[in-house]
Amino acid sequence: MSSEPLLRVENLKTQFFTEAGTVRAVDGLSFEVREGEIVGLVGESGAGKSVASMSIMGLVEAPGEIVAGEITYKGETIFGLEEGPDGELRKRDDALSDEEIRTRIRGNEIAVIFQDPMESLNPVFTVGGQLREFIELNRGLGEDEAKAAAIDMLREVGIPDPEERYEEYPHQFSGGMRQRVLIAMALACEPSLIIADEPTTALDVTVEGQILDLVDDLQAKYGTSFIWVTHDLGVVAEICDRVNVMYLGEIVEQAPVDELFYDTKHPYTNALLDSIPRPDRTVTELEAIEGVMPEAITPPSGCRFHPRCPDAREVCKRVHPEAKVVDDAGGEPHRAACVQHDAFDVGYDESPPLEGVAGGVSTVRDEGSGDSGADSELAANPTGDDSGGGSRE
Amino acid sequence: MAVSESQLESGREPATEDEEEVEARVGWRYTVARIKRDTTARWGLYVVTIVLFVAIYAVVDSNLSLLTFGLLSDFTFARLLPIFDHPTHIPPPGEGTQHMPPYFPLAEQAWNPLPAGGTLEHPLGTDHTGRDYFTRIVYGTQVSVFVGLVSTFIGLAGGTVIGAVAGYYGGRADDILMRAVETVYSIPPLILIIVFTVFVGGANIWYAVLGVGITFIPVFARIIRSRVLSIREMDYIEAARAAGVKDRHIIMRHVVPNSFAPVLVYATLQIGVTILIVAGLSFLGYGAQPPTPDWGQMLNIAHGYMHSNVWLSIWPGIAIMITIMGFNLFGDGLQDALDPRIDD
Numbered sequence: 001m002s003s004e005p006l007l008r009v010e011n012l013k014t015q016f017f018t019e020a021g022t023v024r025a026v027d028g029l030s031f032e033v034r035e036g037e038i039v040g041l042v043g044e045s046g047a048g049k050s051v052a053s054m055s056i057m058g059l060v061e062a063p064g065e066i067v068a069g070e071i072t073y074k075g076e077t078i079f080g081l082e083e084g085p086d087g088e089l090r091k092r093d094d095a096l097s098d099e100e101i102r103t104r105i106r107g108n109e110i111a112v113i114f115q116d117p118m119e120s121l122n123p124v125f126t127v128g129g130q131l132r133e134f135i136e137l138n139r140g141l142g143e144d145e146a147k148a149a150a151i152d153m154l155r156e157v158g159i160p161d162p163e164e165r166y167e168e169y170p171h172q173f174s175g176g177m178r179q180r181v182l183i184a185m186a187l188a189c190e191p192s193l194i195i196a197d198e199p200t201t202a203l204d205v206t207v208e209g210q211i212l213d214l215v216d217d218l219q220a221k222y223g224t225s226f227i228w229v230t231h232d233l234g235v236v237a238e239i240c241d242r243v244n245v246m247y248l249g250e251i252v253e254q255a256p257v258d259e260l261f262y263d264t265k266h267p268y269t270n271a272l273l274d275s276i277p278r279p280d281r282t283v284t285e286l287e288a289i290e291g292v293m294p295e296a297i298t299p300p301s302g303c304r305f306h307p308r309c310p311d312a313r314e315v316c317k318r319v320h321p322e323a324k325v326v327d328d329a330g331g332e333p334h335r336a337a338c339v340q341h342d343a344f345d346v347g348y349d350e351s352p353p354l355e356g357v358a359g360g361v362s363t364v365r366d367e368g369s370g371d372s373g374a375d376s377e378l379a380a381n382p383t384g385d386d387s388g389g390g391s392r393e
Numbered sequence: 394m395a396v397s398e399s400q401l402e403s404g405r406e407p408a409t410e411d412e413e414e415v416e417a418r419v420g421w422r423y424t425v426a427r428i429k430r431d432t433t434a435r436w437g438l439y440v441v442t443i444v445l446f447v448a449i450y451a452v453v454d455s456n457l458s459l460l461t462f463g464l465l466s467d468f469t470f471a472r473l474l475p476i477f478d479h480p481t482h483i484p485p486p487g488e489g490t491q492h493m494p495p496y497f498p499l500a501e502q503a504w505n506p507l508p509a510g511g512t513l514e515h516p517l518g519t520d521h522t523g524r525d526y527f528t529r530i531v532y533g534t535q536v537s538v539f540v541g542l543v544s545t546f547i548g549l550a551g552g553t554v555i556g557a558v559a560g561y562y563g564g565r566a567d568d569i570l571m572r573a574v575e576t577v578y579s580i581p582p583l584i585l586i587i588v589f590t591v592f593v594g595g596a597n598i599w600y601a602v603l604g605v606g607i608t609f610i611p612v613f614a615r616i617i618r619s620r621v622l623s624i625r626e627m628d629y630i631e632a633a634r635a636a637g638v639k640d641r642h643i644i645m646r647h648v649v650p651n652s653f654a655p656v657l658v659y660a661t662l663q664i665g666v667t668i669l670i671v672a673g674l675s676f677l678g679y680g681a682q683p684p685t686p687d688w689g690q691m692l693n694i695a696h697g698y699m700h701s702n703v704w705l706s707i708w709p710g711i712a713i714m715i716t717i718m719g720f721n722l723f724g725d726g727l728q729d730a731l732d733p734r735i736d737d
Contacts, residue, residue: 057635062564106637114635119628124650133646134636182632 004075005032006225007056007110007193012069014048014055021297025051025064027249028322033193038219038226040236040257042272043246046293049229052246053195055079056227057110058101074192078105107138111186115198117178121170127181128154128166131188138189153184158214176207180214187218195227200235212238233276237261242332245269248296248304251323254335265326265336267311303339306354315339315351427730434726440719447531448538517708520694526705529686530712536687537716540602541668547606548667549660552613557644557652559614560621571618578611582670590679598681601674605667616659620652627651654731661724665717672713688713 014026026048033039041049055066058079067089071079078101080092091097096105114120122130131150135141141149147166154162157180170178179199186194196215200208216239219226228240236243236257243260245253245268253266264270271289291308294300300307306316319339326341327334339348428434517526559570577585586604593600624630625648633643674680675689683690688709695705 059631059634102637102639104637106635108637112632112635114628114632116628120632122629122647122651125646134638137638137642138636185632185636 005034006074007033007227008070008072009052009056010070010072012052012055012071013067014051014060014064015067016064018063018297023295023297024249024299025296026055027296027299029069029246029249029251030323031244031251031254033225033227035192036219036223036225037241038228038239040240040243041227041229041246042231042233042236042243044231044272044289044293046248046296047246048249048296049231049246050197051249053112053197053227053229056195057106057112058098073105073109107134107191108189109191110193110195111189111191113179113182113186113194113196113199116202117175117182117199118202120182121173121178123170126167126169127173128168131166131181131185134185135188149188150184153188154181156187156218157181157184158210159184175203176210179203179207179211183211183214183218187222187224190222191224193225193227195229197229198231199228201230201232208235215239233261233272245272248293248299250304250337251335252305252337254323254333255327256329256332256334259327259329259332259334263327263329263334265334265341266338267309267340268305271308271310303337311338311340312354313348313351314354315346315348316354319344319346424727424730428723428726431726431729433722434730437719437722437724437726440715441723444534444538444716444719448535450531517704520691520705526708529691530688530708532686533688533691533709533712534716536598536681536685537668537672537713540598540605540671540687541664541716541720544602544605544667544671545609545660545663547603548609548613548663549656551607551610552615553617553649553653553656555610556614556617557621557649560618560652561625561640561644561648563625567618570614574611574614577608578615582608583673586670586674587677587679590674596679596682598671598675598685598687601671601680605670605674609663609667612663613656613659616656617649617652620655621648624648624651655728658724658728658731661727662721665720665724668720669713669717 009032010030012026012029013024016023016025029048029052031039031041041052043049051060051064054060055069056071060066066079066081068081069079070077070081076096077092077094078096080095081089082092083089121127125133128147128150131153132143132146135146135149135153136143139146139149151162151166154166159165159177159180165173165177170181173181179202182199186196200211203211212235215226218224226239228236230236240257242256243254244251245260245266247268253260253264253269255263255265260269261273264273268289271287274287275289277283277286289308294304294307300317302315302317302320303309303312304320306312309316316339321337321339321344323335323337324341324343325333326336326338326343338344339346428438517530520526520529555570555574559567559574582605585608586601589604589607590596590600593603630643630647633647638646671680672687672689672692675687676693678693681687681690683694691709692706695709698705
């Protein structure tokens with residue numbers, strides 16, 4: 001925490017005002033991204049990962065709206081709200097205007113790589129033309145210079161014969177090649193931060209591996225920071241430095257990547273890890289997390305994960321935990337939002353287990369070093385196994 | 394036809410042309426190649442080309458008589474048709490004598506009993522004032538094509554702007570624009586155009602063209618909007634916004650080009666429809682005014698001579714029919730050619 005991080009998001013809340021009610025897609029998100037690191041944003045579908053990344057870019061569309069929070073980029077407030085004289089929320093004076101965000105931040109400072117490379121290129125123009133135009137617009141180069149830069153960029157991301165492929169249309173590219181083009185486009189203006197919104201989800205595993213290698217190389221070369229949005233913990237383990245696990249619009253666990261995997265502090269992360277097929281284990285059935293994520297329109301009371309949590313106790317229904325530092329991993333805080341931990345003094349141990357919650361999911365992971373009380377508490381309470389009760393579904 | 398095509402297929406060498414077709418399913422060259430292979434579309438293309446050529450030719454060769462009839466006198470066929478032997482009535486001198494290029498006044502014999510039709514000089518005969526009918530038909534092409542193109546363009550341009558803006562921004566802008574457009578849409582077009590022309594200053598072909606153009610804005614706006622609604626959700630639009638591209642630029646470069654194919658087809662079909670409508674207006678007296686050689690207006694005059702010379706009505710009718718059929722065939726072919734899902 002020595003220097004100012006590249007990007008800091010504090011208490012970000014994005015809500016969608018629909019006819020059915022207010023959807024709290026992102027509800028009090030706080031995290032930061034430092035120079036040159038890859039930060040993972042992990043969670044199931046519907047956890048609010050994409051809305052969070054769009055909120056950072058200021059691209060939330062009606063009926064969605066950012067209702068609270070502050071986003072600081074390179075020490076500059078790019079988004080902030082204050083209460084106006086009539087009690088209305090309004091943009092703070094020191095926050096950038098929409099126009100400034102559009103011209104200065106988007107593309108130039110923060111770029112986005114989208115999930116589906118098949119859909120992210122305009123089908124009616126050539127690949128090179130789109131890349132060239134993008135460079136022209138953002139870097140103010142002339143047509144010839146921009147073309148040269150575009151071809152360089154295509155070569156950089158490993159597209160063979162860039163001069164020839166420059167003239168081709170998106171449909172003549174394979175998925176992996178298109179994703180390379182999109183990475184080229186994101187890198188073209190040498191932004192300091194790239195938000196990658198599930199960029200490898202639509203690709204098959206071998207291509208995914210190639211793309212991850214490419215990103216690794218380019219990241220080392222350009223020193224770009226990444227926010228890597230994904231639901232794939234395998235990818236997270238591969239490339240991320242620090243990880244934020246999201247559930248229903250909130251961060252439930254925040255830790256350096258090794259800490260997260262070996263010293264998991266939140267039952268949700270645990271459940272996620274257990275649901276991954278692993279080559280070193282033979283199982284007859286994958287251990288999916290019971291139930292589905294509740295609607296963000298009516299989140300459960302207390303801890304939002306409690307209806308699906310194998311460790312849930314009565315207190316979890318009442319107390320809504322904010323993420324707190326529960327451990328220290330070599331100077332890095334390890335935050336978790338679970339009342340199991342000592343940092344939350346709400347009487348978890350005395351609380352009776354919940355009846356009828358999803359059981360049999362949790363296997364308490366004990367690979368962790370166990371240097372804190374929280375960990376021993378976890379080990380002392382293998383509640384998942386005896387919370388009994390069949391699954392609700 | 395299927396047989397002959399499959400024969401063609403099997404007989405065709407795997408030439409470079411084929412490779413191109415497989416690779417690129419978009420772009421002008423591909424579209425043109427497909428139109429050329431589709432018999433219907435090809436005929437449409439021929440007819441449209443000829444009609445356009447005639448229209449332009451009529452502009453270029455304002456002294457049509459010299460060139461055209463010099464050529465025609467060699468192979469005119471109309472002489473064989475006995476129907477022209479019937480002289481039409483002789484109009485009072487003076488009517489329609491204000492100068493207009495399509496005149497073929499026949500100074501030395503104009504007000505004498507008119508020459509019989511089907512001569513070398515007048516392959517289709519003359520009209521009631523002694524003007525050469527063929528020349529008027531040819532100049533009528535110019536008027537009709539111009540009318541069709543301009544009014545379709547007005548509808549297309551207006552509809553594209555309104556539809557794209559409404560679809561892209563959504564919300565209030567969408568509501569206001571689309572309700573306005575639907576109001577126009579709910580009025581029967583012919584009545585709307587007639588009221589419009591009368592309102593802005595009376596019967597005049599340009600008012601009619603403008604009126605027809607405005608009347609068709611709603612149709613185009615609705616087609617474009619429905620396309621934009623789906624295009625808007627594409628990732629490349631989101632990507633462009635995330636890259637800080639201006640809304641106007643996104644609409645121009647991403648939204649409109651991707652929404653345009655169905656509209657282009659519709660516009661081609663629409664050219665035929667507008668020609669027909671303007672001809673109808675002229676026939677009713679709200680469009681082209683004499684002495685402009687408009688087909689509808691020629692029909693209007695000709696229907697008074699149905700009994701004495703039915704050909705006066707038939708020639709403009711044939712001209713209208715051929716032109717509209719050409720544009721329709723071409724539009725149908727274009728639709729197939731632009732749709733990558735249709736294989737031939």
